[in-house]
Amino acid sequence: MSHTATPRTPRFGANYTPTQGWFHHWLDFDIDAVRADLDSIARLGLDHVRVFPLWPLFQPNRTLIRPRAVEQLVALANAAAERGLDVNVDGLQGHLSSFDFLPAWTQTWHRRNLFTDPDVVAGQEEYLRTLAAALADRPNFLGMTIGNEINQFSHDPHPDPDRITHTQAEAWLERMLAACEAGAPGRFHLHAEYDAAWYQDGHPFTPGQAARLGGATAVHSWVFNGTAQRHGRTGTATEHHAAYLIELAKAWHTDPHRPVWLQEVGAPAPHIPAEHAAHFTAATIANALDCEDVWGVTWWCSHDVSRELADFPELEYSLGLLTNDRAVKPAGETIARVVEEWRGRTYRPAPRTTALVLDTDPVTAPDRSVCAPGGAFFEAWASLTAQGVRPAVVLAEHAHDTARLAARGITATVTPEEVD
Template sequence: MPPAVRFGVNYTPSEGWFHHWLDFDLDSVRADLDAIAALGLDHIRVFPLWPYFQPNRTLIRPRAVDQLLALADAAAERGLDVNVDGLQGHLSSFDFLPAWTRTWHRRNLFTAEDVVDGQAAYLRTLAAALADRPNFLGMTLGNEINQFAAGPHPDPDRITADEAERWLVRLLAACAEGAPGRTHLHASYDAAWYQEDQPFTPAHSARLGAVTAVHSWVFNGTAQRHGRDSVPAEHHAAYLVELSKAWAEEPDRPVWLQEVGAPAPLVPAEHAAAFTEATVGNALDCPDLWGITWWCSHDVSRGLADFPELEYTLGLLTNDRRPKDLARVLAASAREPHPAPDVRGTALVVPADPVRRPRCAPGGPVFDAFFRLVADGVRPTTVLDTRADDKEHLAARGITETVTPDQVLPTPRGGTRS
């Protein structure tokens, strides 16, 4: 039998948001975790804020590390495993970078040797501290850290794809040095799959680290173009899971839907439960899905200023720890057995060249063709154009048919498709 799909949540503390590390209250954390465990979830993703834990390049605060361990132990007492994101990085529209990387000490986050040495020491320290905890899953290098490497970030540290790969390999190795044998990975937001000049590429996501992470947000143009209850919106998470498989070297590489949520107003509160049910059900129809980790556990308090409006209402639980309807939907799915889905035998051909990634983005021909197939009752996956005639590769993945976007989409009036 295949391993059961994991169900979890990205832990956003109900008191103080991630600033709770400044006034750490273990009783409050325990109450939050009680509410999460009551939903029947089995893991949380935890976010230490990098400047709070490593305020100086050579100072990793022991007390902060102890607080992280206390949180992990409290999770274990409630049957919750823990994944820890190290380099925060970027959360809910705010950047959290230590002073030793900015302004007067500005150095490239990805290529400055002393900065990367400091990052490696930090990740190694956190991993080593957690290594003996049975409920420690592993480290994620950072939350969507690829957003620091290109626009639309207002002040990016620009790098090449080769430099991005060297950075990823170095820091994944640091995690493994601290905690050998754990599930260490990295996570990008969807620009890695969609944006032409993003130096973190699909191949990086699908080939480096123990599993592939995808983050699915329909405010990327999907819901705006197609509506909250459209085929593309309700299958967007499944699309990213299957898109990632085109670049994977192993035919059964696990894919973790590490972030997915129901963002208002594109998904109004009264429709969030239905959106959740459809999104989760469609993702579960993807073979080799490691798990689904919802964003997020608790609403952001209205007492905190300057968040984008949607951030205040993304929680499964209200700010006073009451479950919403979408929490009940996720809890019900977590309790049900989920047999392994059938292999997806039809593969849509996608471009291997990272410059052509916009074809996979909302409005692109790959994106549109995928959802045309879904609407027609097909369960598509994807294959690179460089592998579309590789019989050995196709057989290993159970692919029996390949189609190109041109074969799926209608020919525009007045001419032939180029």
């Protein structure tokens, strides 16, 4: 089997954070404000947005999916289309910027497990199917993401998790993806977890699920997870963190050229100070696009959160490519320049011929903390990268599979113990 990566044109987008009312804007939906926001995003040259209905507002009762809310989502998608923007929709919100948004019919007196209760799961299926079906005939509708980092509800450190096994997590993902497909057949449906799926021992959502289920593998890269604290704002591990997650994900792929979507990445202060955000943005994108089979990069986020809104973690107020009054920030200028440089180009990075071997169970990956910042595997990958090696990642059980290695262009392997 030969190495036959397909040249790609990378996609560039933003996670849309409305300037008026943040995601509470669904309560006072103003299509003119949305259009102005989307105008400012489109002026950066971006080609897509990821948007976030708030689940409790769209489905306040298990058998009530509000038609007006669905109409507003379609109106947003139509406004995006008018500006040349494709749309991905996250369904189960779920969790956003430190706040949980769960409908009352899953909480307190009606407390039921989000992932295993038959009535809750059936309600989620109908909700996702309804949203997908409402957008199925829109040419700019990319597809559904099941929800934003909903895996955080399943395990520590959530203060009140709905605990499940990895087999229950997989069954839930399969049902939710099937519901999206039923609503909008043939679209680009996927799921997305925060990095506990890659880094946390025993977490029920696993790398294998991310790498096998859905139309692409999504990774969310945040260097406030210990990476920047340990390696500094310009450290190799910091500027290559997104690339590391992309390569780590590929170790579990059964299709050697399955697309990977860098669906969330941002420059969080104070770990990345404001005056260094542009440099970090440019370095992160360049390093991510030095990986093969990257579908695209979607920055978090489009606009800063308004200081009029209370109780957000401090970093959340400054993550935008644009200010809350839609002025372009240095990171936004950087994104616009990168987009212009890539316009009309296809790319196929040179294969990563050396792979770092990860010795873990391929199904449950019980010892994932070795892959986290400070873990032996993470630090070995960063060390190789600092030496200019451009390492891939391969599971130990595949390290001697010559056909699999050849399909990825890998000609040599090295273990963490062998890394200087």
